[in-house]
Amino acid sequence: MQAPVLQVEGLQVHFRTDLGVIPAVRGLSYTLPKGKVVAVVGESGSGKTVQALSILNLLPPSARVESGKILYQGKNLLTLRPKALRQIRGRKIAMIFQDPGASLNPVLTIGEQLCETLCAHQKISKQTARLRAAKLLSQVGIQEAEKRLNEYPFQFSGGMCQRVMIAMALALHPDILIADEPTTALDVTVQAQILKLIKDLQRQNAMSVLFITHNLAVAAQVADEVLVLYAGQCMEQAPAVDLFKNPLHPYTQGLLNSLASVRQKVEKLPAIAGNPPRPGEVLLGCPFALRCPKALKKCFESCPPIYENGARRTRCFLQEGK
């Protein structure tokens, strides 16, 4: 297996709220192999965003990392000094978010914002920065880039704003791109373009991508590996093809079964019963036990560990001894 570029170990993140402590990430471990796209999938509230924000210490003040390590180039990002982390943030590890419009400054032109990013990290002249900015824009597929640099975000569509965000993220040739639902706010045709763009750039630049999405079909489209989160824990991590062809975890199996298909009409969808746990709900045993059609008695008593088998990791008692 490829050496990992990022390694998350036993990450635990809690929120302190009026309703008490909410464990958002509950002992998460996974690796991001170098040059690969890992899709993080899971439902709303499963901890996808919180675990990603932990990597760059971008958590809101009410959140606290209780324990765990996030290793990058031999260093634990969670204990790094602010100055050292700033060197890494943006330059080595870049992040883009769901709502591209909200991430851009409405009163600065696209060119000014791109140049600002470039100049903040490198000693280059304004002119060089502008040339580089234009090149970046055309690299992410924006026509007449030179002219477009003078325009403001409101003159760009949602898809174009997301391209600008990607251009900014790529400006400094990061090792890792973290993309949190980068296409969720976009239409399918634009989504298809952005997914292709991320894939192409990842291949060209040998970049590693952590791609967060709640959409399994999108994950199937972009990912080399998939990490399935549920209630703040990893249920299953596996190479994408294995996971989609032969899911091992009952939750992954249930999700894939329940998807409607564009290819054929079915009479009834095999739905998963019940509801995902609510934030702060106390979970004894396997977090999926109440909804799991295969649950055993012990599933309600203790939480299964992760069982490793080749390239696959599965948190389910049924994998014991396999």
Added chain:
Amino acid sequence: MPAIQVKNLCKTYVRRPFLGAKVEKPVLTGIDLTLQSGQVLGLVGESGCGKSTLCKVLLGIEPITSGSVEIFGENISGLSRTSWKELRRKMQVIYQDPYASLDPRFSVYQLLSEPLQIHGLYPNKSERKKYLRELLTAVQLDPVILDRYPHEFSGGQRQRIAIARALALKPQILIADEPVSALDVSVQAQILNLLKTIQRERKLSVLFVTHDFAVARFLCDEIAVMQQGKIVEQGPAEQIFEHPQHGYTQKLLSAVPSVEAAL
């Protein structure tokens, strides 16, 4: 007779700024659409193309600019208030976000009673309770929840309550504007199954708005594809999926991500 018949419908939003000339924004530009009685018509199209605006016009929330809308053969323009109220009773709506659409101050009992009160139905309290319990059972919720409040429920459970509320007046038409897109992935299938069951049992005519083609294929008999305020293609679902005629439909379908296609 079709449940809904829309002919050459146009809708232009007009904004009159404090200073300066009024701004006109044409959003629906000549819509022709037919929802056959007892069928599910899927309205698909990209964000901002005008799907929700069309729903608002059908529900009488926004006035028509030009063209006509007939509901069970009755033209909705120029109806008296009482006739509109009667007609509107036959046509109910479910929205995308069950968190926003249920007032948190009201108990489930109050939420479900409100439409009945407006129309003076089930005035007898014990009969009303009995009816509401039946309704909750129909949407597969435990009837004991009548005294509880929306915040106690998950997104999927709230959407069931919203569906129960929409069914309270025994409508013939249901307008559903993206009813599963705000729900957790693992509960979407439950709600889609429920909608299908209820549609069949009650022989409802449904206008189902979605941007998700897979969901449309599961639920719809007919599909109408909307692009920038116009319907570019309407036909039986099977035909739209297997032999899309319009270039725009083809483009949308080929961009839909799917697990099968990726493997």
